[in-house]
Amino acid sequence: MTGRYDVIIIGTGAGGGTLASVLARSGKKILLLERGDFLPREKENWDPAQVFIDGRYVSEDTWFDAAGKPFQPQVHYFVGGATKMYGAALYRLRPADFGEITHEDGLSPAWPLSYEEMEPWYTRAEWLYQVHGAHGEDPTEGHWSKQYPWPAVTHEPRIEQISDSLRAGGYQPFHAPCGILLDEAHRAASACIRCDTCDGHPCLVHAKADAEVIAVRPALARENVTLLVNAKVERLETSPDGGLVTGVVVSRDGAREVYAGDIVAVCAGAAASAGILLQSASDRHPAGLANASDQVGRNYMFHNSNAVVGIDKQLNETVFQKTLGINDFYFAANGREWPLGNIQMVGKSNWAAMKGEEPKLTKLVPRMALEEVARHAVDFWLTTEDVPRPDNRVTVDRNGDVHLAYSQTNETEARGLYRELRKIINDVGMAAHHLLQKNFYMNMAIPIAGVAHQAGTCRFGTDPATSVLDVNCKAHQLDNLYVVDTSFMPSIGAVNPGLTVMANAIRVGEHLLQRMA
Ligand SMILES: Cc1cc2nc3c(=O)[nH]c(=O)nc-3n(C[C@H](O)[C@H](O)[C@H](O)COP(=O)(O)OP(=O)(O)OC[C@H]3O[C@@H](n4cnc5c(N)ncnc54)[C@H](O)[C@@H]3O)c2cc1C
Numbered sequence: 001m002t003g004r005y006d007v008i009i010i011g012t013g014a015g016g017g018t019l020a021s022v023l024a025r026s027g028k029k030i031l032l033l034e035r036g037d038f039l040p041r042e043k044e045n046w047d048p049a050q051v052f053i054d055g056r057y058v059s060e061d062t063w064f065d066a067a068g069k070p071f072q073p074q075v076h077y078f079v080g081g082a083t084k085m086y087g088a089a090l091y092r093l094r095p096a097d098f099g100e101i102t103h104e105d106g107l108s109p110a111w112p113l114s115y116e117e118m119e120p121w122y123t124r125a126e127w128l129y130q131v132h133g134a135h136g137e138d139p140t141e142g143h144w145s146k147q148y149p150w151p152a153v154t155h156e157p158r159i160e161q162i163s164d165s166l167r168a169g170g171y172q173p174f175h176a177p178c179g180i181l182l183d184e185a186h187r188a189a190s191a192c193i194r195c196d197t198c199d200g201h202p203c204l205v206h207a208k209a210d211a212e213v214i215a216v217r218p219a220l221a222r223e224n225v226t227l228l229v230n231a232k233v234e235r236l237e238t239s240p241d242g243g244l245v246t247g248v249v250v251s252r253d254g255a256r257e258v259y260a261g262d263i264v265a266v267c268a269g270a271a272a273s274a275g276i277l278l279q280s281a282s283d284r285h286p287a288g289l290a291n292a293s294d295q296v297g298r299n300y301m302f303h304n305s306n307a308v309v310g311i312d313k314q315l316n317e318t319v320f321q322k323t324l325g326i327n328d329f330y331f332a333a334n335g336r337e338w339p340l341g342n343i344q345m346v347g348k349s350n351w352a353a354m355k356g357e358e359p360k361l362t363k364l365v366p367r368m369a370l371e372e373v374a375r376h377a378v379d380f381w382l383t384t385e386d387v388p389r390p391d392n393r394v395t396v397d398r399n400g401d402v403h404l405a406y407s408q409t410n411e412t413e414a415r416g417l418y419r420e421l422r423k424i425i426n427d428v429g430m431a432a433h434h435l436l437q438k439n440f441y442m443n444m445a446i447p448i449a450g451v452a453h454q455a456g457t458c459r460f461g462t463d464p465a466t467s468v469l470d471v472n473c474k475a476h477q478l479d480n481l482y483v484v485d486t487s488f489m490p491s492i493g494a495v496n497p498g499l500t501v502m503a504n505a506i507r508v509g510e511h512l513l514q515r516m517a
Pocket of ligand 1: 012074077080081085089090451
């Protein structure tokens with residue numbers, strides 16, 4: 001045994017990093033095990049060609065689809081996890097998302113807790129991650145107990161025009177919530193220089209509110225917190241009766257190490273966390289750890305998303321574009337049979353992103369032509385909810401390789417949202433026939449590889465027969481095993497999952513502090 005800790009946290013992303021930041025102040029001995037290393041701060045962080053064409057920060061993993069075909073998942077193994085690359089659009093789920101919602105392809109199930117129970121944790125997460133926004137603008141949002149810590153990021157002129165035109169057309173646009181270290185009132189003292197690289201890039205100046213900057217680094221300032229990087233957790237060992245995790249088996253620098261913790265929190269991301277549990281099968285847990293329900297790895301979701309570029313006649317010289325959101329079509333209402341989802345703006349198109357996302361389409365197009373298209377581009381991100389299906393699942397083979405069987409859901413709803421966007425585009429003066437559908441960080445050419453919003457593989461619930469975790473995210477079957485990343489989500493809603501994972505990690509962290517006290 002290499003060492004003994006009060007808590008071992010596996011993975012340092014939105015879930016694990018946030019959990020560490022809550023537990024750090026307890027003085028308990030905490031070990032963070034992270035498969036990746038610190039993401040290097042280098043000029044390539046901001047180089048779209050390096051990021052989008054060369055995939056500099058994408059892992060070299062190979063996963064396999066249901067037919068056994070290999071693909072390269074868009075995963076990023078670094079301290080901070082996927083948040084190193086995320087767009088930091090930090091939305092709350094709507095209150096209705098915590099209840100049952102009927103979709104064309106099935107039910108989005110109810111959560112074992114309500115929005116009201118989650119609300120205080122959302123507020124804490126918004127304050128921890130320095131979210132900029134304006135509660136009260138979006139008519140679909142739920143009750144909020146405290147305004148955002150920072151005012152909404154201001155629209156640049158073209159986005160302000162679009163927002164005004166939308167309002168004139170009867171829509172209800174709002175300022176999108178965004179986690180960045182920006183102080184618009186004191187620009188000289190602001191870490192964020194308001195460049196155009198939040199979405200999909202690491203931030204060279206550490207001005208994006210990612211889990212490394214906001215949670216992990218501050219936690220490491222305390223003596224009771226230790227981080228091991230390049231430490232890949234392979235499996236978990238249990239006590240003879242199977243009721244406790246007694247060993248965390250790690251491969252690090254080519255060696256096998258085993259660590260023990262009174263509490264073990266798996267926060268490796270929805271696919272990897274399920275993989276670790278399945279890899280930990282033993283006589284006591286023949287189907288994998290915590291898997292008596294046969295639910296581990298099932299109900300994988302990742303949103304039915306669409307990135308759409310509007311090519312405007314007018315130049316769009318916006319730099320920081322993702323300041324606007326529209327939830328007018330979130331619910332089934334006003335004659336719409338189905339809920340359609342969320343529309344938000346994303347990082348501005350650039351020639352390298354276009355080449356990286358559409359290599360075949362853009363192969364013969366010269367860089368200058370793409371640059372000109374990008375100068376006129378107005379970029380939207382459409383998110384439709386993906387419903388959980390038992391057969392959309394992660395499994396591992398005898399070599400430990402991840403297999404992901406997935407078929408997309410709610411296609412009619414996604415198409416409906418796209419149609420609504422076309423109407424909107426007309427309303428704000430951009431011709432709808434100038435819309436191009438494009439791939440973005442959800443790679444639609446190989447849809448399964450776009451795992452940015454992966455969730456749902458170890459859902460929480462009150463019934464051990466249909467869920468993996470209890471309401472505190474503790475495995476039903478084991479007394480000291482928790483899963484605290486997007487795996488716990490029984491449904492994914494139609495907004496980005498990051499803030500929900502962070503809020504939940506704070507909630508579980510407070511539960512663990514009480515338990516350890
Ligand atoms: C390009 C991109 C843009 C995004 N934009 C947004 C956005 O704007 N808003 C939003 O809300 N969400 C966004 N997301 C999604 C968001 O980042 C994720 O939902 C969130 O980070 C998931 O948190 P997590 O804790 O489940 O996993 P992660 O944050 O990925 O953390 C998992 C961690 O576990 C580590 N790990 C994996 N396997 C092992 C192992 N075997 N042993 C040890 N460590 C391991 C990983 O290296 C990683 O550090 C985006 C994601 C991407 C990739």
